[in-house]
Amino acid sequence: MKSLIRSMTALLVAILPATAQETSTPTLQANAIPAVLEKAVDRFIRPGYRDFRDRAGDFEDAMQALCATPSQEQLTAARDTFVKTVEAWSKIEIVRVGPAIEANRFERILFYPDRKSTGLKQVQALLANPDESATRAETLREKSVAMQGLGAAEFVLYGTDFELLLREPNGFRCRYGAAIAGNLEHLGSELAAEWDEPSGVQDAWKHPGADNAYFRDNREAMTALLGILVHGAEAVRDQRIETFYKGEDAKTLPRQAIFWRSGLTFASIRGNFEGMRTLIDQSDMQELLDPGSRSIVTSIDFVLKSLIRTAGAVSPDVETAVTSPEERSRLDFLLLNGKDLILRLNDDFGGALGLGAGFSFSDGD
Known part of the structure; x- marks a missing residue:
């Protein structure tokens, strides 16, 4: 099982970057920003x-x-x-x-x-x-x-x-x-x-402007929307998983896992990933990119579906999840591809939206 997970991971990492880079110079479709923001608020x-x-x-x-x-x-x-x-x-x-x-x-x-x-x-x-x-x-x-x-x-x-x-x-x-x-x-x-x-706040998101307490323009609001996804992905990997499991050779702390008593640790993690996928889908975030570059969003969706599926397959008993070789391979998959998700959102999607090389939500830019 472990070798299978690693093979799946290698395939994911090997294939998706090429897909995401089919168009070398993606262009932000600025006219799509208002509709995307409105859908994010009203649909998600x-x-x-x-x-x-x-x-x-x-x-x-x-x-x-x-x-x-x-x-x-x-x-x-x-x-x-x-x-x-x-x-x-x-x-x-x-x-x-x-x-x-x-x-x-x-x-x-x-x-x-x-x-x-x-x-x-x-x-x-x-x-x-x-x-x-x-x-x-x-x-x-x-x-x-x-x-x-x-x-x-x-x-x-x-x-x-x-x-x-x-x-x-x-x-x-x-x-x-x-x-x-x-x-x-x-x-x-x-x-x-x-x-x-x-x-109130929905109006601030839907109508950025000079007098808006939240966003001066559409690009600021769009950046905040992508930031929800980036910070969400970081929180799952850094606060949810790495709190109790940092990899094969690291000490495990199963009782530090969220909701370990109720067996809802991985249901919660899966829900986080489902929320990200739903936000992207319901807000039509792919509309922010020119048609030739939307494979970036397709690749992110592929990674999210893989993470959702794997999180749903992990044993609800965290003690078992951190000790069973088969279960640990699933945790390794979540860690590796959780990192990949962060990079795709921050670098690939962020870059395609014109946030520029070196931009990082993690740096608070």
Whole structure:
């Protein structure tokens, strides 16, 4: 299996650059920028936040039902809605701009990476010494960001002593979990409302100009759109995978992986890649290039599909994923081709858009 993955990787690396370079001087189609920006907002960003809001609302309902009548059936339902909430967030998570990074919303939804286990310690301390103000969403949001998002919810549902959820109606642990879900729904509603406001951030993206607080012109907005993809790809490789797996000879840290308790590590990673692919597709980003150069976007799509497929094939048990030779080969594939994706987005697509040699989103240019 390992040799097969390496062969696939070699084929990917060998074939795609030639495809991407069929046209040596790609030209930006500047007249396509407004439509691409509008589609990115209306077809991807706004629906993505609405979906997260709705899934978080379902999660809150399920947690409240579990608290009222604890049972294995209700716990399973609560976990199922948590999974759907994680999946919805993973797809829109790549949009680390605008309202998502204001008022600490991003960290309040997902505090990660948590290399010093700050969030874990705070959640464990709360469960050991209950504080009723953590059982109401409106007061929970005043506490540490690490105590009010998806990571905290995961520990409530899957962490040590999760069985307490089944022992008594309206127990503290369950009411705390319901407050987290309510807080997530509130944050999702805020994000959806911010982007749905016609004169708000969506207008800034759709109509750059001298008086625009975000973008002075279309090229700045276009660069920000590509930046969402580049930074998203970097976050998956550097913060999601390399946090626990850096390659064959490096020490593995499976319990540093995101969502390892719930087995959603690779579902989350796959969702990130799916979000990137959906953004490119729904915004018609290939329209930014002349027809002879659109193979650049085709090659990026090919890499993303390969990454999505491989992430979906990795064992949900991170301990197994980092110890099994077959599973490690899939992780190696994700690392290698994750890097390739970053280069194709930053260098190939960025270069084709006229960002210039040496431009790098990583450098903050």
